Amino acid sequence: MREASTLFGVTRISIMKCRLTTPAFISMSIVSRTFRTSTDLDTICECRTAPGSAAATSRSHQQHQQHQQHQQHQQHQQQHRQPKEDFMSLPRLGFIGIGLMGDPMTRRLAAAGYPLVVWNRSPDKARHAADATGAQLATSIAELVQSVDVIMLCLANTDVVQEVVMGDDGIARHARPGQRLIDLSSSDPAVTRELAALLRHDNGVSWVDAPVSGGVAGAESGSLAIMCGGSAEDVEAARPILEPMAARITHMGEVGAGQVTKICNQMLVGCAAAAIAEMVAMAEASGVDATRLCDALTGGFADSTPFRMLTPRMADRDFDAPKWHLRTLLKDLDMAVAQAQRSTSAVPMSGLAAQVMRQQVARGNGERDPAILIEGYGKA
Structure with missing residues (x-):
């Protein structure tokens, strides 16, 4: 028996002795139950209509059409509602530092849908990033901090980070409880x-x-390796923001642990860069065509990303349009030496590589590609 009455747009249906459509076909009696539509009920219960009757066939076809229409309506609503919900749920990001790395990072974040506010000490770079991404251009750190949920830094060195955070118009003067700061810079762990x-x-x-x-190429492609320091809760909150830029995000420990891990990375890169310059110079002095070294050694134990990046440029003396700067690598090795002193750990190779680089920086080559290290050996 099936009885239906409508109250405030809700169909009330009384069913007697309906059979649930489960593999066991369990029979049960339902005294009274309220459903939004009869279609909802029909998906749960199969009433005792004669299976082969015309009425049953017609009703089954009608139910199928109603179910399809209902699904299409839900999909349509979801398609039109989702972008607004996603946009409204994303935090507003303030990005400070539009340099070699910061520029492609802001593009990745904008492409992921994050609302952005940008500021840079050199206004032209910030304006260029704003034009490219549709970001809001802040005229001061204060304006940026007051209008965002998350503050992101990508700055040249520890001194600049200190100035931006603690300066006269710095972040500390304008930040409010509940905001988050993500520092993408390579900075001193203690500071x-x-x-x-x-x-x-x-x-x-x-x-x-x-x-x-991962360098500029990694920032552009969203394949950076990011090493994080902070509480587990804070790192997990930062993870969705970092994901558009990263192939790998690793929580290394409490605040500062990410910076120590980056120093470890730069010790390997810096020592490798100094050794590659020695290797190319020795090959040339021995009459070997250095432009063929990559062909010969790629894929072997000596292979690495610095090897593949630096060896061809050193062999060709190609120092223009740097993808990274010698001064930055020297800064990181100097931090390695300082951290080693704090932790009573010996780093003789990193210290020596830093001195080789300092020699070139003293000659005015700090803004050039680290491939410039080959110039310390001349050319045969």
Whole structure:
């Protein structure tokens, strides 16, 4: 028996002795139950209509059409509603530092749908990034901080990070409780911990140090390796923001641990760069065509990303349009030496590589590609 009455647009249906459409075909009696539509009920219960009757066939066809229409309506609503919901749920990001790495990073974040506000010490770079991404261009750090949920830094060195955070018009003067800061710069671990503690105590702002490896190419393709320091909660909150830029995100420990890990990375890269310059110079002095070294050694134990990047440029003396700067690599090796002193750990190879690089920086080559190291050996 099937009875239906409608109240406030809701169909009330009483069913007696309906059979559930489960593999066991369990029979049960339902005294009364309220459903939004009869279609909802029909998907749960199969009433005792004669299976082969015309009425049953007609009703089954009608139910199938109603179900399809209902699904199509839901899909249509979802397609038109989702972008707004996603946009509204994304935090507003403020990005400070539009350089070799910061520019492609902002593009990746904008492509992922994040609303952006950008600021840079050199206004032209920030304006270029704003034009390319549709980001809002802030005229000051104060304006940026006051209008965003998450502050992101990608700055040249520790001194610049300190100035941006603690300066007269710095982040600390304008930040509010509940904001988050993600520092993508490669900075001194000890200073990072000090700044993070000050911001948390004075402003209620959490800090995640998230230095990156992979260079400009990695930033452009979204394939960076990002090593994070911070609480588990803060790193997990930062993860969705970092994902558009990264192939791998690793939580290394508390605040500062990401910076120590980046120093480890740069010790390997810096020592490799110095050794590659020696190797190319020795090959040339021995009468070997250095332009063929990559063909010969790629795929063997000596292969690495620095080897493939630097060897051809050193062999061709190609120092223009640098993808990274010698001064940056020297800065990282100097931090390695300082961290080694704090932790009573010997780093003789990193110290020597830093001196080789310092020699070239003293000659005015700090802004050039690290391939310039080959110039310290002349050419046969």
